Amino acid sequence: MRSHVNRLMKTTHPFLAALLIAIVSLAGCSDRNASSQKTADTPAAASAPRTDEWLGKWTGPEGTFLELAGGxxxxxxxxxxxxxxxxxxxRYADGAIEFERDGTKEVIRGTNGAETGMKWLAEKKNCLTVRQGEGYCRD
Structure with a gap:
């Protein structure tokens, strides 16, 4: 009987080991997917919005500027x-910053110089535009 058990262990043991490795591997993948899912479902409020990269001073023509603080x-x-x-x-809204000026909702959005509509800024690459003809750049 003992020889049968030894023979069974020799033939079964590699199979059990492979099965155990497969189960552990699948469990690891499952946990990784669950972790990725949690990250994807985490609300944007948990991390700073991209507009926080805009903090600081942006210059326009003739001494004008836009300055953003907070975050x-x-x-x-x-x-x-x-x-x-x-x-x-x-406040942050759909990838931009909204504010009210003189009863009008204004939206600050990331653009390039040409999109500001201002010839003085046309060649710039890193700009913010409030409205056509009102823009500020950093480069």
Whole structure:
């Protein structure tokens, strides 16, 4: 009987080992997929939005500028135009920053110089545009 058990162990043991390795491998893949799924389902609010990369000062022509402070979806927006600086409260919305100025909803979006509509900024690459004809750049 003992020889049967030894023979069975010799033939079964590699099979059991392979089965165990397959089960562990599948379980590992399953956990990895679950982890990826959790990351994909995590709300955007848990991490800073891309608009946080826009913090700081952006310059326009003739001494104008746009300055963004704050972060994580809430921004202090300062717009310096020829009449002087004005401050507004901004918030993240669909990859941009929205704020209200004189009863109008304004949207700050990432663009290049040509998209600002301003000939002084046309060759620039890294810009923010509030509206056609109102843009600010960093390069």
């Amino acid at each position: 994580h979806g809430k921004y202090d927006v300062t717009v310096q135009n020829l009449d002087g600086p004005r401050q507004f409260e901004g």
